[in-house]
Amino acid sequence: MTNGSAEHKGTIVFDLDGTLVDSVPDLAGALDGLMMEMGLPAFGIPATRKLIGHGIANLVRGALTLRSIEWQHDQGLHAITRFTELYSERLSRETRPYPDVKQTLSMLAEDGWQLAVCTNKIERYAKLILSDLGLARFFPVIAGPDTFGVAKPDPRHLLETASHAGGGDRIIFVGDSEVDISTAKAAGVPVIAVSYGYAKTPLAALLPEALVDRFSDIPKAIDDIARECPS
Numbered sequence: 370m371t372n373g374s375a376e377h378k379g380t381i382v383f384d385l386d387g388t389l390v391d392s393v394p395d396l397a398g399a400l401d402g403l404m405m406e407m408g409l410p411a412f413g414i415p416a417t418r419k420l421i422g423h424g425i426a427n428l429v430r431g432a433l434t435l436r437s438i439e440w441q442h443d444q445g446l447h448a449i450t451r452f453t454e455l456y457s458e459r460l461s462r463e464t465r466p467y468p469d470v471k472q473t474l475s476m477l478a479e480d481g482w483q484l485a486v487c488t489n490k491i492e493r494y495a496k497l498i499l500s501d502l503g504l505a506r507f508f509p510v511i512a513g514p515d516t517f518g519v520a521k522p523d524p525r526h527l528l529e530t531a532s533h534a535g536g537g538d539r540i541i542f543v544g545d546s547e548v549d550i551s552t553a554k555a556a557g558v559p560v561i562a563v564s565y566g567y568a569k570t571p572l573a574a575l576l577p578e579a580l581v582d583r584f585s586d587i588p589k590a591i592d593d594i595a596r597e598c599p600s
């Protein structure tokens with residue numbers, strides 16, 4: 370939608386799962402498909418929500434640990450591969466953007482912000498989901514853990530994403546989880562936390578620069594941050 374150029378106000382980098390889109394129904398569907406094939410009890414949506422944040426391999430590993438399956442390399446890799454296949458069949462079957470995401474992204478882009486995505490979901494899947502949901506056009510850079518070979522909470526994932534987006538020196542991150550806030554803190558980037566996502570603990574305790582309840586509250590939080598910390 371926009372190209373990196375000097376007239377950008379800066380770059381707003383968004384987390385994907387739990388921030389832009391509610392992906393837990395499809396992640397839970399794939400996980401429960403895997404559990405069924407392995408003869409294990411299903412997790413359902415609330416328990417799957419708690420496993421999201423560190424990418425697919427850690428989601429599968431966490432699920433097997435909760436089912437008291439000792440991690441064995443080959444069996445573990447097979448489970449990850451199978452989960453990945455099952456998930457690829459339903460990436461956006463039930464996954465949907467949160468309310469007002471499209472309108473708010475449009476508004477921010479028109480206001481001169483460069484937009485990008487930094488997610489621990491693999492790049493190809495993130496791009497497919499955003500494209501299926503009509504959101505890919507907002508993001509010249511959609512970076513997964515496989516894009517630069519580093520994953521949140523490593524701050525390089527966020528900093529490389531912003532640098533490739535080319536929106537200038539000012540960066541603001543928007544995320545829903547403990548991982549997102551610690552990534553931003555490690556990168557020295559102000560972070561807006563959204564309260565409706567997949568965090569496991571109260572996010573206010575992690576001291577984000579702003580905490581909002583709705584995606585449509587983000588432009589005001591950005592204005593406040595930009596006013597308080599002029600670049």
Ligand SMILES: O=C(O)COP(=O)(O)O
Pocket residue numbers: 384385386387420421422423424425428487488489490491546
């Ligand atoms: O895939 C995950 O576990 C998390 O993805 P996210 O970084 O977009 O929240």
